[in-house]
Amino acid sequence: VTAQRVAVFRAVLQDLSHPTADAVHRAILADLGSMSLATVYRTLEFLAGGGLLRRVSTPESVSRFDANLAPHQHLVCRGCGRMRDWDEAALHRVRLPRRSFAGFRPEMLDIRIVGLCEGCARGAGPPLTRTTGR
Amino acid sequence: VTAQRVAVFRAVLQDLSHPTADAVHRAILADLGSMSLATVYRTLEFLAGGGLLRRVSTPESVSRFDANLAPHQHLVCRGCGRMRDWDEAALHRVRLPRRSFAGFRPEMLDIRIVGLCEGCARGAGPPLTRTTGR
DNA sequence: ATTGGTGCAAATCCTTTGCAATAGC
């Protein structure tokens, strides 16, 4: 339990937009002055492995991190990539089908609500490109 | 409309595991002999932009492509990364809440069913690491 | 001749890793 680990954990706790490793790094630099990006990556990996953080998947090619361990969904802005927590009652009611799907063993549902955040909607974000599902 | 574009499109149509750019490239090499990986990337981008294919997000750091344009969900194996289409009735019933979520303008639901495919379940895939939601 | 598509290699972005220096117990 080092100062760096505390700093990374706090940075994720404080950034509700689900920061990327780089965003965490920048926040720490602005706040404490210095820290290696490699250490940020290692620490995020360490905290996620220890169950203190979650690595969440994004439609982009970067990992984002979430300190909210409770079951919930995410609002993902396709403009800026930021994510906010959201807890939609209707989605809680969805259950994983009891048994396996033709040999596939389901373990969890991964649900995102993709759209535009307020800021990006104003400036009209880029056109919808990466899609899945409905 | 060139021979390369046809080859890429057909490769995606024929691979139901939602191939990566690299997998498409390998399939074409095995089949036709030669084609530049850069062209595969450019063509996939072109086809996705034109609406003939979809780029689907994955929990990994690679893009996968889907020629099935109908609304559906995916079974994603966290062992090998392969995806299969799945159409779960219960998930079709989920509706996006009517209006915006505190300034966020929802556009679509992105739903994945994460688990282990038959092959990976046998060999017991790696432990569950990247998570989201429930 | 002109426009667009292709191949190759170099460049970019995000992330991980080897290794020596360092910190904490």
Add this chain to the structure above:
DNA sequence: GCTATTGCAAAGGATTTGCACCAAT
């Protein structure tokens, strides 16, 4: 002192891009 952690720089994988060449109109 020992072991785990850090920083730096280099390596890595996926993807994109600059540019010259080639093909079809």
